[in-house]
Amino acid sequence: MQIKCIIIDDEPLAVEKLSIYISKIPWLKQEASFNNAIDALNYLKTEDIDLIFLDIQMDEFSGIQFLVSLKAPPKIIITSAYAQYAIQGYEFDVTDYLLKPFGFERFIVATDKVFNQLVVTKTIKRNYIFIKSGYTMERVIIDDILYIEGMQEYLQIVTVKNKLMTLQTFSNMESLLPLNNFLRVHKSFIVAIDKIDKIERNIIKIKDKCIPIGVSYKERFDKLLVDLQRAPK
Amino acid sequence: MYNVNIHYFTYSIVFISSIIAWGITGGLFRFFVDWLNKDKIQLQLSRQNLQSELALLRTQLNPHFLFNSLHNIDTLILVNPEKASGSLIELSDLMRYTLYEADTDFIELSKETDYIKKYIHLQELRLSNKELILFKVNGNTDSIKVAPMLFMSFIENAFKHITDKEADAGISILFNITDQQINFEVTNVFDATKKTVKDETTGIGLENVKRRLELIYPKSHKLEISIKDNRYKAALTIER
Numbered sequence: 455m456q457i458k459c460i461i462i463d464d465e466p467l468a469v470e471k472l473s474i475y476i477s478k479i480p481w482l483k484q485e486a487s488f489n490n491a492i493d494a495l496n497y498l499k500t501e502d503i504d505l506i507f508l509d510i511q512m513d514e515f516s517g518i519q520f521l522v523s524l525k526a527p528p529k530i531i532i533t534s535a536y537a538q539y540a541i542q543g544y545e546f547d548v549t550d551y552l553l554k555p556f557g558f559e560r561f562i563v564a565t566d567k568v569f570n571q572l573v574v575t576k577t578i579k580r581n582y583i584f585i586k587s588g589y590t591m592e593r594v595i596i597d598d599i600l601y602i603e604g605m606q607e608y609l610q611i612v613t614v615k616n617k618l619m620t621l622q623t624f625s626n627m628e629s630l631l632p633l634n635n636f637l638r639v640h641k642s643f644i645v646a647i648d649k650i651d652k653i654e655r656n657i658i659k660i661k662d663k664c665i666p667i668g669v670s671y672k673e674r675f676d677k678l679l680v681d682l683q684r685a686p687k
Numbered sequence: 688m689y690n691v692n693i694h695y696f697t698y699s700i701v702f703i704s705s706i707i708a709w710g711i712t713g714g715l716f717r718f719f720v721d722w723l724n725k726d727k728i729q730l731q732l733s734r735q736n737l738q739s740e741l742a743l744l745r746t747q748l749n750p751h752f753l754f755n756s757l758h759n760i761d762t763l764i765l766v767n768p769e770k771a772s773g774s775l776i777e778l779s780d781l782m783r784y785t786l787y788e789a790d791t792d793f794i795e796l797s798k799e800t801d802y803i804k805k806y807i808h809l810q811e812l813r814l815s816n817k818e819l820i821l822f823k824v825n826g827n828t829d830s831i832k833v834a835p836m837l838f839m840s841f842i843e844n845a846f847k848h849i850t851d852k853e854a855d856a857g858i859s860i861l862f863n864i865t866d867q868q869i870n871f872e873v874t875n876v877f878d879a880t881k882k883t884v885k886d887e888t889t890g891i892g893l894e895n896v897k898r899r900l901e902l903i904y905p906k907s908h909k910l911e912i913s914i915k916d917n918r919y920k921a922a923l924t925i926e927r
Contacts, residue, residue, distance in 0.1 A: 465755065465758075465813045465814075466813075466814070466815045467759040467762040467763065467812060468755075468758060468759065468762070470762050470766060471758070471761065471762035474762075474766075489815060511751070513850065513881075514850070514881055535750075535754035535755045535758065536751060553754075554754050554755060554757075554758035555757045555758035555761050556758070
């Protein structure tokens with residue numbers, strides 16, 4: 455997942471620091487930076503952004519005024535040398551407040567909060583993915599997927615309702631599915647862990663399908679098995 | 688016998704009256720001593736009040752300037768370590784000056800202008816427009832003493848209230864030193880329609896400086912504040 459962000463700060467070195475820090479986080483992507491809030495407001499009219507790093511003390515148009523004029527605010531992390539705006543920040547439901555000077559460790563704490571908030575809201579909102587099958591896009595409810603089988607360049611997605619073929623790689627498919635319930639068990643199989651009916655030696659049974667466990671995937675699967683024999687959390 | 692009695696009588700009168708006279712003189716003396724002491728204590732008290740008032744009025748290094756500068760220097764450590772080192776040393780020079788050296792009634796003007804120069808350098812770290820500030824000292828600053836951090840109040844105000852940071856020479860700071868006077872002038876671009884949000888303490892700062900000037904240079908200064916052609920100007924003349 456990529457989180458798109460912009461920086462608003464009237465001090466060039468403050469912008470530079472954030473740019474350096476952002477470039478170190480793989481899931482963060484800096485789309486733009488602004489030395490004033492008005493330009494940023496105009497930018498946001500057309501662009502969709504997940505996160506804003508916002509300085510408060512700026513000439514003409516302050517960060518607080520900016521927050522007031524935002525209609526559908528994305529996640530906000532305030533960066534300021536002034537501690538006294540923290541209370542006001544809470545009123546705008548900002549995710550975190552970075553007091554200048556701050557270092558990389560503190561920056562990570564703030565961005566991790568944003569990551570968690572966005573990932574949680576995204577999984578609540580979306581319980582499906584769209585899969586391209588031939589010339590059509592089909593909606594597949596993630597919870598319906600039993601397993602995925604590789605067939606040469608194609609993947610066959612088997613759900614409780616149907617089967618569909620899509621031209622995709624395994625690694626791409628894995629990135630679309632929630633990690634906590636989908637596991638690669640073989641070079642040509644991904645299984646939905648909560649749909650497994652039986653495990654016999656190196657064979658997983660889901661409905662009537664027998665899925666082999668690959669040698670190089672065995673260790674990870676065995677670790678999971680140990681976890682699955684414990685009481686559910 | 689009769690004579691003796693008279694003599695005796697006169698002597699005793701003289702004696703008694705001299706005791707009374709001494710008593711009165713002593714009382715008066717005591718009264719004067721007390722009165723003088725009281726006056727002295729009062730003088731000391733008012734001087735102490737004045738001292739602490741002056742200390743309060745003296746500009747300290749603004750904490751937000753300090754923290755923003757440290758933030759910028761921290762970035763420089765990553766991108767330009769040499770410049771970071773230079774800036775850090777300038778910042779510690781400023782701190783030492785405000786904490787220790789400026790804690791005096793009068794200080795060399797050359798030290799003040801040196802402080803201003805370093806302050807401007809650090810402010811420039813915060814700016815994208817490196818042509819914003821014009822700083823000039825005309826004349827000889829040698830052997831002139833001034834009240835510390837007096838000019839800085841006006842310079843800080845200029846940074847606070849400037850409305851266009853992209854303008855070349857948007858802030859100008861000029862010293863003109865003659866045999867009789869120190870002429871100091873600071874101006875900044877000021878468009879009243881673009882009120883800045885940073886000036887929450889407007890007025891208080893200026894009132895403080897005015898009070899300081901009255902206390903230190905009661906009859907030997909002239910301060911003129913004006914707004915003309917979108918420029919805010921503070922002109923201060925001090926008789927040497």
